Amino acid sequence: MELVDICFNLTSDTFRNDESQVIERARKAGVRYFIIPGSSVTDSEHAVRLCEQYEGTCATAGIHPHQAKEFMDESLDQLREIAAHERVTAIGEAGLDYNRNYSSPNQQKAAFQAQLELAAELALPVFLHQRDAHADFARLLTRIRDRLTRVVTHCFTGTASELDCYIDLDCHIGITGWICDERRGQHLHEIIQRIPANRLMIETDAPYLLPRDLPAKATIPKPKGRRNEPAYLPHILRTVANCRGISEAQAARETTRTAKDFFSIP
Numbered sequence: 001m002e003l004v005d006i007c008f009n010l011t012s013d014t015f016r017n018d019e020s021q022v023i024e025r026a027r028k029a030g031v032r033y034f035i036i037p038g039s040s041v042t043d044s045e046h047a048v049r050l051c052e053q054y055e056g057t058c059a060t061a062g063i064h065p066h067q068a069k070e071f072m073d074e075s076l077d078q079l080r081e082i083a084a085h086e087r088v089t090a091i092g093e094a095g096l097d098y099n100r101n102y103s104s105p106n107q108q109k110a111a112f113q114a115q116l117e118l119a120a121e122l123a124l125p126v127f128l129h130q131r132d133a134h135a136d137f138a139r140l141l142t143r144i145r146d147r148l149t150r151v152v153t154h155c156f157t158g159t160a161s162e163l164d165c166y167i168d169l170d171c172h173i174g175i176t177g178w179i180c181d182e183r184r185g186q187h188l189h190e191i192i193q194r195i196p197a198n199r200l201m202i203e204t205d206a207p208y209l210l211p212r213d214l215p216a217k218a219t220i221p222k223p224k225g226r227r228n229e230p231a232y233l234p235h236i237l238r239t240v241a242n243c244r245g246i247s248e249a250q251a252a253r254e255t256t257r258t259a260k261d262f263f264s265i266p
Contacts, residue, residue: 007035033265060127063115066103079115083124089263094115
């Protein structure tokens with residue numbers, strides 16, 4: 001089995017003491033490729049350095065909506081320079097997040113629009129984040145969608161109508177361990193069937209969103225803390241396959257092929 005984790009936040013400080021061991025566990029579990037997203041200019045630069053250190057990794061260059069207040073006129077030039085690196089395969093993580101509003105909605109919209117324009121200019125895919133901001137997110141994305149190459153709404157947790165909107169906008173969809181959460185993710189079991197096979201990708205969003213239903217005696221033991229890691233991606237794949245009524249092998253082939261095509265992974 002060969003899997004792609006399209007969101008592994010390896011720049012997180014939680015991985016500093018054992019990052020090589022985390023990657024090795026993932027590879028033993030069948031995860032061969034990792035997308036390391038950038039959430040600020042500094043974080044994007046860090047993602048690139050990590051890609052230079054570890055094989056099978058690619059990075060994105062962007063400013064997360066939480067950090068949108070840091071967006072300045074020179075930020076686009078900095079991101080443009082980072083995006084020129086051969087291991088940078090998308091612009092992002094960009095988008096809107098009105099759940100916590102660490103940056104104001106106006107700051108978020110300005111940073112989001114600017115990064116969409118940059119992706120169009122560079123003909124790079126965009127790696128997007130949306131939480132509790134669907135109306136503004138869809139409106140801004142619709143305005144420029146015909147000038148963008150490929151779009152993924154990562155960590156999708158929304159409603160059926162939101163999903164239909166993103167599919168109509170020709171977006172790819174990233175599914176995380178949220179689908180393994182019986183409290184919040186049960187609705188995904190039904191609507192995941194709506195995602196075309198060539199639009200569906202899987203991700204851990206590690207170190208966040210550890211699947212709640214990991215068995216206590218799993219092949220890779222459940223962590224004592226709540227830190228997620230890419231080695232648990234096969235568990236997410238298993239749930240996705242069951243919900244779609246296909247074998248794990250077919251789900252692995254389809255999601256891996258889609259991710260490789262999206263991020264131009266050789």
